[in-house]
Amino acid sequence: MDENEFLAERFEQHRARLRAVAYRMLGSTGEAEDAVQEAWLRLSRSDSSDVENLGGWLTTVVARVSLNMLRSRETRREDPWDADRPEPAVGSQDTVDPEHQAVLADSVGLALVVVLDTLTPAERLAFVLHDMFAVPFDEIAPIVERSTAATRQLASRARRRVQGAPAAPETDVSRQREVVEAFLAASRGGEFEALLALLDPDVVLRADSAAVLSGAAGARGAAAVADTFAGRAKAAQPALINGAAGLVWAPGGQPRVVFGFTIRQGRIAEIDILADPEQLALLDLEVLPG
Secondary structure, X not given: OOHHHHHHHHHHHHHHHHHHHHHHHHOOHHHHHHHHHHHHHHHHHOOOOOOOOHHHHHHHHHHHHHHHHHHHHHHHOOOHHHHOOOOOOOOOOOOOOXXXXXXXXXXXXXXXXXXXXXXXXXXXXXXXXXXXXXXXXHHHHHHHOOOHHHHHHHHHXXXXXXXXXXXXXXXXXXXHHHHHHHHHHHHHOOOHHHHHHHEEEEEEEEEOHHHHHOOOOOEEOHHHHHHHHOOOOOOOEEEEEOOEEEEEEOHHHOOOEEEEEEEEOOEEEEEEEEOOHHHHHOOOEEEOOO
C-alpha cells in the first residue's frame, strides 16, 4: 500500500463523523459532502506526518470550512430552504450507507436543524462541536476567533435557544400515514375545514426551486396552506419517502413531485415540495396503494 492509499484509508475511518459534523453545521447533505471533500483535498495536499490526532485535525478543517460556508450563506442572505435541505421525509440520502442514514434520522431531528438556522454561524459552530461532538472549548475558540470564555458564552446562548425548540416530529410511520392519508382525502375532496383540523395553526409550506418553476409556492398558516391544497392533489399517491409517510405525483410511474410532511402532536407542521429531478433520483421511494 503506497502513502496515498494509506492516507485515504485513514481518512475513510473518520468520514462518518466528519459528515455528521458538517451536516449539523450546514443542515444540507450536499453542502456537508462538499465540506468533507474539501477536508480530504486539504489533507491530501498537506504534510500530515506530524499530525498526532488526525481525527481532531480533520474535524477542525471541516468546522472551518463549514463556518465559512455559513458566513457566505449569510452574506448572500440565502434562504437555507432553497438548498434542498434533507428532511425526515424529503431529502437526499445515500441509501447504501447506514451511517449516513443515521445522521439524518437520529434523535436530533428536523426541529433542531430548524432552530440551528436561527443561530449565528459562530454560535452554531460552538454549540454543534461542544454539545454534540464533545470538542473542548479551548479547541473551538481558535476556529471562531474568540477567547475560550467567549466561546463558552456562544454555546450557552445557542443552548438556551435550542431548549425552546418545537416538539419532536412524529416518528411512528403508521401514525404518519394516518395523518398524511387523511390530508390527501381532504385535499381531493376540497374539504377545507377538514384540512384546517389536520394542520398546525403555524404550518409552513415550502417548495424547492424546481417546484417553484412549475407553479408551486410557499405559504404560512393553516388557512393559507389549506386554501392551497383544497380540491387539489387528485393525482397524488401515498408513498414512503426515505422511510417516512409522504405523497408523490408519478405520472406513468415516473416520480415528478414529492410532498414531505413533518407531523407534530398529531398535526402537520411542515410540508415540503420537492421537484428537482436530481434530488428525486436519490430518494428511497416506495409508492403505496391508495
